[in-house]
Amino acid sequence: MDMNHPSIGRYDFCVEPFSEDYAGRLSWGTLGNHLLRCSSLHAGTHGFGYDQMQAVRHAWVLSRLVIEMERMPRTGEKYGIRTWVNRVYRQFTDRQYAIVGEGGAVCGYGSSVWALIDVASRQPADLESLPGGGFAAALLPDTAVPVKGAGRIRLREAAPAFTRTARYTDLDINGHVNSIRYIEMVLDLFPTSVLDAQDVRRVEMAYCSESHCGDVLTLFHEEQAPGTHAVEIRKADGETAVKALVRLAPR
Amino acid sequence: MDMNHPSIGRYDFCVEPFSEDYAGRLSWGTLGNHLLRCSSLHAGTHGFGYDQMQAVRHAWVLSRLVIEMERMPRTGEKYGIRTWVNRVYRQFTDRQYAIVGEGGAVCGYGSSVWALIDVASRQPADLESLPGGGFAAALLPDTAVPVKGAGRIRLREAAPAFTRTARYTDLDINGHVNSIRYIEMVLDLFPTSVLDAQDVRRVEMAYCSESHCGDVLTLFHEEQAPGTHAVEIRKADGETAVKALVRLAPR
Numbered sequence: 001m002d003m004n005h006p007s008i009g010r011y012d013f014c015v016e017p018f019s020e021d022y023a024g025r026l027s028w029g030t031l032g033n034h035l036l037r038c039s040s041l042h043a044g045t046h047g048f049g050y051d052q053m054q055a056v057r058h059a060w061v062l063s064r065l066v067i068e069m070e071r072m073p074r075t076g077e078k079y080g081i082r083t084w085v086n087r088v089y090r091q092f093t094d095r096q097y098a099i100v101g102e103g104g105a106v107c108g109y110g111s112s113v114w115a116l117i118d119v120a121s122r123q124p125a126d127l128e129s130l131p132g133g134g135f136a137a138a139l140l141p142d143t144a145v146p147v148k149g150a151g152r153i154r155l156r157e158a159a160p161a162f163t164r165t166a167r168y169t170d171l172d173i174n175g176h177v178n179s180i181r182y183i184e185m186v187l188d189l190f191p192t193s194v195l196d197a198q199d200v201r202r203v204e205m206a207y208c209s210e211s212h213c214g215d216v217l218t219l220f221h222e223e224q225a226p227g228t229h230a231v232e233i234r235k236a237d238g239e240t241a242v243k244a245l246v247r248l249a250p251r
Numbered sequence: 252m253d254m255n256h257p258s259i260g261r262y263d264f265c266v267e268p269f270s271e272d273y274a275g276r277l278s279w280g281t282l283g284n285h286l287l288r289c290s291s292l293h294a295g296t297h298g299f300g301y302d303q304m305q306a307v308r309h310a311w312v313l314s315r316l317v318i319e320m321e322r323m324p325r326t327g328e329k330y331g332i333r334t335w336v337n338r339v340y341r342q343f344t345d346r347q348y349a350i351v352g353e354g355g356a357v358c359g360y361g362s363s364v365w366a367l368i369d370v371a372s373r374q375p376a377d378l379e380s381l382p383g384g385g386f387a388a389a390l391l392p393d394t395a396v397p398v399k400g401a402g403r404i405r406l407r408e409a410a411p412a413f414t415r416t417a418r419y420t421d422l423d424i425n426g427h428v429n430s431i432r433y434i435e436m437v438l439d440l441f442p443t444s445v446l447d448a449q450d451v452r453r454v455e456m457a458y459c460s461e462s463h464c465g466d467v468l469t470l471f472h473e474e475q476a477p478g479t480h481a482v483e484i485r486k487a488d489g490e491t492a493v494k495a496l497v498r499l500a501p502r
Contacts, residue, residue, distance in 0.1 A: 022426045
């Protein structure tokens, strides 16, 4: 597809010092934060950003996020995020991402599912019946990225791996544990002895319920096939905050 | 002092979505990472950056960091970091920071102490006898920022507050828990019920020894005067990784 289409947001970055992991690859936390930031900037440009929605007492809620990387950009490398919206259906909208490395070759793709909720009632809005046609003008139908979307994540015999209390620096501006911190918690299941030999190729997140400051979060883990890890983060009362699926591949 | 002096590095930012804390203030983690990044960029510009030091098998190690904020920039606000080196003595060099808000008014200051170590021997280099005069040309003597520098932090009757295992996403490119993650751990001592009414005004960090993936870190805490909190992060063998002093002030 034409990455210069005016409905595609184009944002350029560089793997700066202190944004890499221990192996000199762009960290998943930095990449995740930049994906959310680009979503926000792109939505704002097209009239359905955080501020515009806040003015009508609505807020975007991330429901699913998939990031699949063929390779991570490395220290000092320039890279770009391209993002667009390809689908609106009932209460949901799908946003796609391409991550391009220096020279423009694709390093990976992402996709996400968002709901727009009424801040007062916490109920989702029907996106197809928004006044003014909603953001139909920015839609690029039939342009899903060529990676599998979010699926159903089911754990059978998960064992508790570790517990972590949600604290101040885990919170986003809504006072909930931020979406990207959960990705970090999930990847923290893997010691460097594993990551020395394997790359994280795909991370799939299903955001189920919000956690707050002080919540005790337990990570349950099940390796469902070699390199395929299902994870569930549960609060003390047993409610699921997040489900995740991580795929590792030998380097 | 003249903030346009050619020896002062000037870097401009904006409080982007997903870089704030729960109250819509620039997060300490983001600010800390940007301070380190500006240090690195400024050092690189003047010939003593990460790459240049790596080529001669040396590396910069952060020893002390003080950040004192009169106010934190808020969501959407433009802000800038100004940084320069004001002192070289034996194995150490002092770097100063001014954080300026939109319009140029100062929001806060920082100062830091760095050592340059030989990567093979882990011994510090004598910075005053570097070949080529070292970075004397970029020095701005007598230009310390108007906040108290790093002092000695001593805990008397500290109680263990919480334990946290160092994991993958805590690590920097050297495989050690990154300097800014420790700031986050220290601030995580404070629940939102405290931070609703008080601002973090000053954070002072003394980096004592490195932690690695898997290290079990325990935070010890002592309120030494109203709003003045001393913290020590110890590894399982009792060795101190970090000492910190945090000052809160009613909003």
